[in-house]
Amino acid sequence: MRCVIARFPFDLYKDEVENSMKGIKPEPVTGDAVVISRRVYPVKQVGEVITRQDRRDFSSAEVVRALSKLGFTCRTAETAPAPAAAAARTPLETASALLGTPAAAEERTGDSL
Numbered sequence: 827m828r829c830v831i832a833r834f835p836f837d838l839y840k841d842e843v844e845n846s847m848k849g850i851k852p853e854p855v856t857g858d859a860v861v862i863s864r865r866v867y868p869v870k871q872v873g874e875v876i877t878r879q880d881r882r883d884f885s886s887a888e889v890v891r892a893l894s895k896l897g898f899t900c901r902t903a904e905t906a907p908a909p910a911a912a913a914a915r916t917p918l919e920t921a922s923a924l925l926g927t928p929a930a931a932e933e934r935t936g937d938s939l
Contacts, residue, residue, distance in 0.1 A: 829892040832884035858886040
């Protein structure tokens with residue numbers, strides 16, 4: 827499929843994109859992402875590999891548009907999953923959530939204070 831990235835035309839094919847990303851370790855995703863062969867890559871990393879241009883020369887939207895047309899699953903920064911560290915609980919919070927509130931414990935046992 828012919829697409830334009832950074833004002834340059836490219837003929838991209840899904841299998842060629844998959845082959846070019848084989849053996850390349852995904853960088854941590856901080857913005858837009860694309861799923862290629864069950865691996866999640868930052869869009870800018872994929873764009874750099876397939877176009878051989880510097881990441882500053884194109885926008886992530888251009889690459890997302892091209893990869894979406896090829897049939898890849900793309901995630902924008904708004905829909906990307908939140909980092910796991912932000913959702914992590916302390917051991918005390920985890921134990922409290924598992925035990926429930928005192929009112930919930932009373933309802934289960936039928937006891938009252």
